[in-house]
């Protein structure tokens with residue numbers, strides 16, 4: 291039987307990584323055979339752990355691109371129940387095809403990442419995985435400006451480049467609601 295694809299999205303600080311860690315704990319308690327992956331690019335807290343903003347963590351394999359996930363999972367053929375991938379927004383678009391192959395081989399896949407950049411543009415790799423998912427979970431955060439629990443987007447406070455790939459945390463990004471985002475980004 292095929293595995294199931296779950297995709298968890300939302301702005302920064304919305305609990306995406308925390309949700310991934312809860313699922314990892316559930317599979318671990320059930321003695322399931324799992325592997326956790328994260329992209330090499332994001333080494334904010336740790337290079338070999340998935341770490342949430344509240345400090346919870348789980349060991350993870352650092353990979354450069356989606357083909358490395360394929361390679362590692364192929365070597366474990368028939369020996370895995372689930373894989374978990376954090377920060378899918380940093381992966382190449384081949385991730386969709388590779389995840390679909392893994393699901394067809396009977397392995398559950400949990401993917402977590404940003405749906406929108408600070409420019410309010412979808413990350414294509416996340417959008418594609420959402421389209422193929424069995425279940426999509428949209429998380430929200432507390433709006434840094436108005437304090438309501440309705441932040442669905444991320445606002446960049448400062449940044450040297452125009453790039454939509456820009457690693458950082460609280461010094462650079464805040465989670466905001468749609469209305470506060472509009473006010474913050476209004477052109478005079």
Ligand code: ADP
Nearest residue numbers: 302303304305306307308342343344431432465
């Ligand atoms: P994500 O992976 O979506 O960025 P994490 O799971 O790493 O989120 O972190 C969630 C944690 O971030 C919360 O449990 C809380 O402790 C902290 N946090 C910081 N700022 C906020 C905010 N504005 N709204 C909600 N949680 C926040």
Ligand code: TMP
Nearest residue numbers: 301302303407408444454455456457458
């Ligand atoms: P987080 O969702 O787990 O908080 O991590 C998001 C990471 O993505 C963080 O390193 C900041 C980075 N980022 C971008 O590269 N581009 C963006 O547009 C946004 C919003 C975040």
Ligand code: MG
Nearest residue numbers: 306307308342
């Ligand atoms: Mg995270």
